Amino acid sequence: MRWLALWLAWGAALAQEDLLQVGKTPAEKLEQETQKAKDNVEAALQKYEQKKQLLTQALKGRDNAAPAGQASAAQSMGQTEAAAAWQANVEIPDPTQADLEFQRQFRALLRGGAASSGSGEVLPPMPQIALAAKVEYLGRDPVALLRIDGQDFLVRTSDTLSFLSKGQPITIQVREVNQHAVKVIVFPHNLPLTLQ
Incomplete structure (x- = not known):
């Protein structure tokens, strides 16, 4: 019985709305629907602004009074860190x-100087590099045998060797292997060497 009354009331409301629409032009009906949509958007924007203000206040309160280990209001509300930072106008x-x-350290490394950080970081010691042998084939690229800290490496022009020397990373780039010499650059020292 109660459902019947609700159904009749709903039907009457629809009928009344249809009666209100009688005699209106399509432009007036469209304007009325547009106004309803604008009202809905305005209500949604007001709710959004209220939530934004609430979140901003919660973040300000967290920054001022919350202990370091306590979860932030944004995290408890399921917001991501980026959204919380945006809400609080924090630059990411x-x-x-x-x-x-x-x-700064990378530029210092490229210049060949020591990366002068506050921790007093210096370049690793220079490895011992010697030319052990050189072989030239007719019609092939020449090959050189380099002895670096007691280890032998077979190299050609444009080869790159990377290894640890006394616990520090070293890279040696072979620039040229010819009949007269082997030219290499030792990184991170940026030191060009000619081995004969």
Whole structure:
């Protein structure tokens, strides 16, 4: 019986709305529907602004009074760290840009100087490099045997060797192997050597 009353009330409301539409032009009907849509959007925006203000207040309160181990309001509300930072107007660093400290150390490394960090970092010791042998074939690239810290390496022009010398990473790039000499560059020292 109760359902019947609800159904009749609903039907009457629809009929009344249809009666209100009688005599209206399509432009008026469209304008009325547009106004309803605008009202819905405005209500949704107001709810969004309220949530934004609430989250901003929660983040400010967390920064001012919350202990370091306590979960933030944004995390408890299921927000990601990026969304929480956006809500609090915190600038997120661009992940495509290198850190300034990294750039400074990398440039120092390319210049051949010691990376002068606050920890007093210095370049690794220079390995002992000697030319053990050189072989030239007719119609083939010449090959050289380099002895580096007691280990032998067979190299050609444009080869790159990477290894640990006294616990430090070293890279040797072979620039040229010819009948007179072998030219290499030792990294991270940026030291060109000519071995004869």
